[in-house]
Amino acid sequence: MNSTIASNPTSSRIVSITSLPPKVLATDLDGTFLPLDGDDAAVASMQQIREQLEAIDVPLVFVTGRHFDSVRDAIGEFDLPKPQWILCDVGVSIYKADGEGGYIRESAYEQILDEVLGDIDIEKHRLAIGELEDFTLQESFKQGRHKWSYYVPAEQLEDCHKAVESYLKLHDLPCSIVSSIDPFNNDGLVDVLPHGASKAFALHWWCDQHELQPEQIVFCGDSGNDTAALIAGYRSVVVGNADRKIARNVADAHHTAGWIDRLKLARGTSTSGVLEGARWFGLFETPAENETAIGKGTSLPESIPWGARLIGANRAEFTLWAPKQKQVVLELMPDRLVRMQSEDRGFHRCVIDGVVDGTRYQYRFVRDEHVAAFADPNIELNVDMLLHALPDPASRYQPEGVHGPSSIVDTQFPFQATTESAADELDELIIYEMHLGTFTEQGTYLSAIERLDELVDLGITAIELMPIAACAGRWNWGYDGTHWFAPMTAFGSPDEFRQFVDAAHTRGLLVMVDVVYNHFGPEGNYWSEFGPYTSRKHNTVWGAAPNFDDPKRGDLVRRFVIDNAIMWLNEYNLDGLRVDAIHCMKDDSAKHITTQMSEEIRRWSDQAGRRVWLIAETNVYDAAMVKPLNEGGTGFDAQWSDDFVHSMFATVRPGEQLTQRIYSPGSDLEQTLRRGFVFAGDVRGDRGRESEPTLDTDGMLQRIDTRSSIVCIQNHDFIGNHPTGMRLHQLTSPETQAAAVTLAMLLPSIPMLFMGEEFASPNPFRFFVDFGDPRLQRAVVRGRKREYPQHDWSDGVLPTDEEAMRSSVIGSVESGSETMRNWYKTLISIRKQFVGSGLLSPENFSVDVNCEANLYSLSYQTEDEALQVMVRLSPLKEDDSVDEPTAIDPLPSGPEGASPESWRLLADSMEAFGERLTDGLLPNHARICYFQQDKATA
Numbered sequence: 001m002n003s004t005i006a007s008n009p010t011s012s013r014i015v016s017i018t019s020l021p022p023k024v025l026a027t028d029l030d031g032t033f034l035p036l037d038g039d040d041a042a043v044a045s046m047q048q049i050r051e052q053l054e055a056i057d058v059p060l061v062f063v064t065g066r067h068f069d070s071v072r073d074a075i076g077e078f079d080l081p082k083p084q085w086i087l088c089d090v091g092v093s094i095y096k097a098d099g100e101g102g103y104i105r106e107s108a109y110e111q112i113l114d115e116v117l118g119d120i121d122i123e124k125h126r127l128a129i130g131e132l133e134d135f136t137l138q139e140s141f142k143q144g145r146h147k148w149s150y151y152v153p154a155e156q157l158e159d160c161h162k163a164v165e166s167y168l169k170l171h172d173l174p175c176s177i178v179s180s181i182d183p184f185n186n187d188g189l190v191d192v193l194p195h196g197a198s199k200a201f202a203l204h205w206w207c208d209q210h211e212l213q214p215e216q217i218v219f220c221g222d223s224g225n226d227t228a229a230l231i232a233g234y235r236s237v238v239v240g241n242a243d244r245k246i247a248r249n250v251a252d253a254h255h256t257a258g259w260i261d262r263l264k265l266a267r268g269t270s271t272s273g274v275l276e277g278a279r280w281f282g283l284f285e286t287p288a289e290n291e292t293a294i295g296k297g298t299s300l301p302e303s304i305p306w307g308a309r310l311i312g313a314n315r316a317e318f319t320l321w322a323p324k325q326k327q328v329v330l331e332l333m334p335d336r337l338v339r340m341q342s343e344d345r346g347f348h349r350c351v352i353d354g355v356v357d358g359t360r361y362q363y364r365f366v367r368d369e370h371v372a373a374f375a376d377p378n379i380e381l382n383v384d385m386l387l388h389a390l391p392d393p394a395s396r397y398q399p400e401g402v403h404g405p406s407s408i409v410d411t412q413f414p415f416q417a418t419t420e421s422a423a424d425e426l427d428e429l430i431i432y433e434m435h436l437g438t439f440t441e442q443g444t445y446l447s448a449i450e451r452l453d454e455l456v457d458l459g460i461t462a463i464e465l466m467p468i469a470a471c472a473g474r475w476n477w478g479y480d481g482t483h484w485f486a487p488m489t490a491f492g493s494p495d496e497f498r499q500f501v502d503a504a505h506t507r508g509l510l511v512m513v514d515v516v517y518n519h520f521g522p523e524g525n526y527w528s529e530f531g532p533y534t535s536r537k538h539n540t541v542w543g544a545a546p547n548f549d550d551p552k553r554g555d556l557v558r559r560f561v562i563d564n565a566i567m568w569l570n571e572y573n574l575d576g577l578r579v580d581a582i583h584c585m586k587d588d589s590a591k592h593i594t595t596q597m598s599e600e601i602r603r604w605s606d607q608a609g610r611r612v613w614l615i616a617e618t619n620v621y622d623a624a625m626v627k628p629l630n631e632g633g634t635g636f637d638a639q640w641s642d643d644f645v646h647s648m649f650a651t652v653r654p655g656e657q658l659t660q661r662i663y664s665p666g667s668d669l670e671q672t673l674r675r676g677f678v679f680a681g682d683v684r685g686d687r688g689r690e691s692e693p694t695l696d697t698d699g700m701l702q703r704i705d706t707r708s709s710i711v712c713i714q715n716h717d718f719i720g721n722h723p724t725g726m727r728l729h730q731l732t733s734p735e736t737q738a739a740a741v742t743l744a745m746l747l748p749s750i751p752m753l754f755m756g757e758e759f760a761s762p763n764p765f766r767f768f769v770d771f772g773d774p775r776l777q778r779a780v781v782r783g784r785k786r787e788y789p790q791h792d793w794s795d796g797v798l799p800t801d802e803e804a805m806r807s808s809v810i811g812s813v814e815s816g817s818e819t820m821r822n823w824y825k826t827l828i829s830i831r832k833q834f835v836g837s838g839l840l841s842p843e844n845f846s847v848d849v850n851c852e853a854n855l856y857s858l859s860y861q862t863e864d865e866a867l868q869v870m871v872r873l874s875p876l877k878e879d880d881s882v883d884e885p886t887a888i889d890p891l892p893s894g895p896e897g898a899s900p901e902s903w904r905l906l907a908d909s910m911e912a913f914g915e916r917l918t919d920g921l922l923p924n925h926a927r928i929c930y931f932q933q934d935k936a937t938a
Contacts, residue, residue: 022235022283023216025053026061026087026203027274029071031183031222032239033062034078035271042271049275050081052284061206063199065090065180065191065225067142068103090178090191090225091202092146109205113146116174116194122148125173129192132163138189146197152188154181160190168192180224183241191225200228215262218283220274222246235262235313237277238414241269247414261313261356265412281313302600303563307394307485308361308408316355316408320348320392321556322530325365327374329386333360333405337381339374345556346531357410360399362389365529390526393533394485394560396571397494398470402482402524411571413498418505422461424611426638426707427835429510430828431752432460433715436468436491436500437475438765438808439755445492445500452507454813458758458821459828462510464578464615466716468497469516472523473770475805477716478514479542479580480521480769484564487572494572501573512576512613513568517561517593518584519543522779523771533557538586541783548587558593562600569604569612576613576637577601582625583618583683592683594625598635613637615710620661620687621677626708634683638750641709643668643678645718648740651854651873652732652924658718669873670849673747673856676704705842712752713740716765719754723796725764725808727757729820732876734760735924738823738909739871742926745827746858746869748842758824759816766797768804823912830906830928834860834867855921864933868903874923903929 027033035042053060060083064071068088075082086095086103092113095103126148130137134156138149152160161179168175174195182189207217214233221230222242230236230246231253238247247265254263264280266273278284305319322328323346330338330350340348364386366374373379391398395406423429432455437443440451455463467478470486478488487497504511519540520527527533532553534544547557568574579585579594587593598614605612616625616639627633646659647668654665661679668678671693681687694702712718714728722731729737737760745751756763767784771777777800784799797804813821834840839860848857858869909926911917921927 020213020216022218022281024059024061024212025218025220025274025278025283026063026229026234027220028199028222028226029062029064029066029074031241031270032220032226033080033271033274034074036241036269039269039272042269045268045272045275046078046080049271049278049284052278053081056285058283059084061085061087061203063087063091063203063219063221063226063229065178065189065199067144068093068095069141085206087199087202087206089144089147090193090197091199092144092193092197094202094206109202110146112205113194113197116196117146118174120173125167125171126192129164129167132160132167134160135163135190146194148192150190150192152179152190154186154188157181157188157190160188164190164192178225183223198228199225200232203229203234204232218278218281220277222270231257233257233259233262235264235277235281237264237266237273237280239270239273239277240265240267241273244414244416248416251414260358260410263412264313265414279312282315286312302603303566304559306560306563306567307392307396308406310355310357310408310410311351314356315351315353316359317351318349318361319394320363320530321346321560322348322363322365323553324529324531327366327371329364329366329374329381331362331364331383331386331389331405333362337364337383337386339377339381346553355408357408359408360405361408362391362405364389390529391483391524393483393527393530394564395470395483396485398483398486398489399493401489402470402472406486409494411494413495413502413573415498415502415573416506418508420508421510422508423510426750427748427841428461428832429613429638429750430459430461430831431464431512431710431750432458432462432755433464433466433712433752434755435466435477435716435765435808436488438805438810441809443475443491443809445496449500449503452504452509455509456507458825459832460509460753462512462575462613463504464752465511465513467514467516467580470524471521471769472772475768475770477720477767477769479516480523480771481516482521482524482527484515484517484561485567498572505573510575510613512578512615513572513574514578514580515565515568516580517546517565518581518586519545522776523773533560535586537588540584540586545586548585548593549589554589558596561593562597565597565601566604569601569610570608575611576615578615578617579636580617581619582616583620583622583681583685583687585683587683592634594636594683595629595634599629602629602635615639618681618683620679620681621704621709622680622682623704624682636708638708638710640715641672641677641706641711641749643672644709644711644744644747644749645713645715647672647678648713648743648873649718649728652736652740652875654875658721665875666851666854669856670847670851671701673743673847673849673858674703675701676706676709703842703845706747706749707842708750710750710752711744711747712754713737713744714757715752715754719765720767725766725796725804727761727764729757729760730764733924734817734820735909735913736873736876738820738913739873739924739926741824742827742869742909742928743856743858743871743873745824745831746840746867746928748840748845751831753824756810756816758821759813759818760820761810761816763807763809763811763815765808765810766804767799768801768808769799770802770805771800819913823907823909826907826912839865839867853921854923866931868929868931869926870921870928871926872921872923876924903931906930 062083066088071086071088084097094106094109098104134152136151142149157179164177175192176195178191180189217234219229219234220237222239230250238250264277266276268276279286308316308318311317328340328348330340340350370385392406396409397407399407440447468488469481470483470488471480474490487494501511519542522543532547535547538545548554614636616636618639619642625634625636625639629635646663650663650665651669671678769780844860846859854872854874856871860867906928
C-alpha cells in the first residue's frame with residue numbers, strides 16, 4: 001500500500017498566537033516576490049527588502065511552482081536576493097544553498113515522495129493525461145518523476161482539473177492535482193503530484209527539519225497553488241494583486257481556525273505587498289511610525305487616526321482628542337492600565353503591543369488627588385486612582401452597546417472584485433431606501449444579504465441605508481447615533497457589515513449610507529467630558545449640535561466629522577453618503593462644513609480612484625448644493641426633492657399634511673413637475689416659496705435640471721411620521737400608489753423606493769427607539785406630538801414600545817401584492833430602456849397638466865420617437881366605484897405626421913391590476929405609450 005502525506009499537516013502544531021516571534025521569510029515568486037511589470041513601487045520595495053535581509057539575520061526561502069533552472073534564471077534576471085533554500089516544482093523539489101553560490105538537492109525529501117508513488121508506471125500515465133482533450137504536455141525540462149505538468153486553456157481550467165481527477169480515480173493513482181493560471185501569459189496550468197504533495201507540504205517538511213513552528217514563518221503568496229500554505233497556520237501575507245476569491249477563501253479559513261492575527265491582506269502589489277506583510281508581522285523593522293503631528297495653530301493634517309487602529313499584527317495605535325483632560329489612562333480589558341502621552345491641541349496618544357482584533361478597551365481620567373502618581377512612571381496605577389470608564393468617541397465597535405467598552409477592529413477585508421456597476425450616471429440610479437433592522441425578520445447584516453437578489457430582480461441599482469452608526473438600545477431608526485465611527489451592534493459586527501456591502505457589490509448594486517452630522521444622539525453621548533465636541537451656540541430638538549464654528553476648537557470638530565465620512569467610504573468600501581438634514585448642520589463659518597466635506601471627499605476619491613456619490617437631504621431645493629465646486633457650489637451629486645412626495649400627497653389626500661410645510665392640492669404638484677420644486681432655500685436658513693417664480697421666454701415656469709433631484713412617493717419620514725406608520729397604499733389605495741409611482745419613476749429625476757413599497761407591504765413603518773433612560777423615553781413621546789401637532793396620536797403605538805419595531809418588519813414579498821411588484825418591475829424596465837436610448841432625458845421633456853381632470857402628462861419627444869406618460873391622481877371618493885371614465889384624449893398629437901394609430905401601448909396600471917382596458921383614464925390611473933417613426937417611410 002502506498003504512503004500518503006497528511007492533508008492537514010499543521011493542525012496538531014498550532015500554539016499560542018503570540019508565543020513565538022517570526023524568524024523566516026518564505027515567499028512565492030511569480031506574482032508575489034517578483035515585481036510586476038511597470039510597478040516602480042515594487043522595484044523600490046525589492047531594494048528595501050534586500051537592505052533588510054543584509055542588516056538582520058532572516059533566512060529567505062523561495063516556495064514556487066517554477067522548476068529549479070527557472071528559479072535561478074529569475075534570480076539573475078531580477079537581481080533577487082539569493083535564498084538559503086529553494087522549494088520548487090510546486091513543492092516536489094527542495095534545494096539548499098551550498099555556501100559557494102550553488103544549491104544541493106534534498107534527497108531525504110524525495111524519498112518521501114517516492115514512497116507515495118510506489119511502483120506506478122509514471123511515463124505511461126504522464127503521456128496518457130497529455131492525450132486528454134485540451135491538454136498539452138509542458139516542456140521536458142519542466143517535467144520530473146514527482147511532477148507531471150500540462151498547459152490547458154485558462155477558461156477550461158476547472159473542467160480540465162475535473163478530467164484529471166476522473167483519470168486518477170479510474171486508475172487508482174496515489175496522486176493529487178494543483179491547478180492555477182500563469183499571471184504573466186494567462187495560461188492554464190495543471191500539475192499532477194504525489195498525493196498530498198504541495199508547496200504547503202514542502203514548507204511543512206522544511207519547518208520540521210529546522211524545528212520551527214508555523215507562527216515563526218511569514219509566508220507570502222498570490223495564487224491558487226499558494227492557498228494550502230496560506231491556510232496552514234503560518235503568518236500569511238496575501239499580496240494586493242492576488243485574486244480576490246483566493247483572498248476571501250484564505251480569510252475565511254483563518255477565521256474558522258480562530259487565527260485572529262496570522263493574516264495580512266496587503267494593499268501593496270507583488271514585492272510591495274511582501275514588504276508590507278513582513279513589516280506588519282514584525283519580521284522587518286518598520287520605519288518610524290508615520291505619527292500624525294497635530295501642530296499648534298490652525299494647520300491640520302489631511303486626516304487624523306481617530307480611535308484605535310492596528311498598525312501591526314499585535315500592535316495598535318490609540319489616538320484620543322480630550323482637551324478637557326490633562327491626564328488620560330487607557331484601560332485594556334480586563335486589567336491593564338496604560339498612561340497615554342499628552343500631545344498638542346488636546347490629543348492623547350499611545351502605541352501598545354500585545355493587542356489584537358477584538359481587544360476591548362476604555363478610557364479613564366485621573367482623580368485630582370492622584371495627578372502626581374500619574375506623572376511618576378514608577379508608581380503602578382490602579383482603578384481607584386481613576387474616574388469612571390468611558391468609551392472611545394471614535395470607537396469602531398461597541399460590542400456591549402453605547403455605554404460599554406470599545407473594541408479594536410481589524411479593518412482589513414477581502415472585498416471581492418466588483419461586477420460592472422448597474423449605475424455610473426445619475427439617470428441610472430434607482431435607489432432603494434432600507435432600514436437594516438426591519439428589512440428582514442432577523443434584522444441583521446447577514447440576513448439582509450439573503451434578500452439582495454430580490455432587489456436585483458426588481459431592477460434596483462443602489463441601496464441607501466438608513467443610519468447605522470451605533471445608537472442606544474436594541475433598535476432605533478438610526479438618527480440617534482452617538483458613536484459615529486461604529487456600526488450598530490444590533491445588526492451584527494463590522495466584519496458582517498463589510499460582508500453585506502461586498503455581497504451587494506458582487507451583484508452590481510451600489511451601497512450608500514445615511515450619515516447624521518447635525519446632532520449627537522441624547523443617550524451615550526459622553527463627549528462633553530472629553531472636550532468641546534458639542535456647541536454652546538447652536539442646538540437642535542434632537543440632541544447636542546456639533547461644534548463646527550468654534551474659533552478655537554472648531555477645526556478639530558470639522559476634522560472629526562470629515563474623517564468619519566471618509567472612514568465609511570474607505571473602511572467599508574461604500575459608494576456614497578446621504579447626509580441627513582443638511583440644513584440643520586448649524587455652522588456660521590465662512591465656509592460651511594458641507595462645502596469643506598465635499599471638497600475633501602472629492603480629493604480623497606480622486607486619490608483612491610473611486611467614484612463617490614454625495615446626496616443631501618435639504619428638505620427644500622438648494623441650487624448651490626448640486627452646483628459644482630469649481631463653480632462656487634457645494635458639489636453634491638443629488639438632493640432629496642421633498643416637494644414631489646408632499647405635493648403628490650396633498651393632491652390625493654387634500655387637507656392632510658405629513659410635513660410642517662403646507663402644500664396645495666394639484667397646483668403644487670403641477671409646479672413641481674414644471675419647475676422642479678416648490679420650496680427653496682440654503683444651508684444658512686433662508687427657506688420658503690419663491691416670491692417671483694422664474695419664467696422662460698414662453699411665459700412658462702423655467703424648469704431646473706432635475707437629474708440631480710431624488711423623488712419618491714414615500715420614504716421613512718413620510719410613513720413613520722404618521723401616527724400609525726401607514727403606507728401610501730393604506731392611506732389611499734393600491735391604484736393610487738401605482739399611478740403615483742409611475743410619475744416618480746418616469747420623471748427625468750432619480751427615483752427612490754422605500755423598502756416594501758414595491759410589493760405593497762401590509763406592515764406599517766412606525767417610529768421606534770429603545771432608550772434605557774425613562775426620561776428620554778417620555779421626552780420622545782412628547783416630542784413626536786410637539787413636532788407633528790397636526791396629527792391625532794391617540795391610536796398610535798408608542799415609539800418606545802417593542803411592538804413599534806416588531807410590527808415594522810416589511811415581511812416577505814409573498815405577504816404583499818405580486819401585482820404591485822410586477823407593476824414596479826414594468827416601470828423600472830421602461831425607465832432603463834429609454835434612459836439607455838437617450839429618449840428619457842431633460843432635453844426631450846415637457847409637461848402638460850389638465851387641472852379639471854387631474855391629469856398629469858409627461859412627454860419625451862425627438863424627431864423619430866416619443867414617450868407619453870399619462871397619470872390621473874385624484875382624492876378617493878365613496879362613489880369612485882361607479883365613476884365613469886373622463887372623456888379625455890389619452891394620446892398627444894405626437895411628432896409631426898404621427899397619428900393615434902401610430903402609438904403603441906407599453907403599460908396600463910388598471911390593466912395590470914386586472915381591470916378592463918378603457919378608452920379614457922380613470923381616477924388614479926396611469927398609462928404609458930410609445931411612438932417610433934417608421935424609418936422606411938421617414
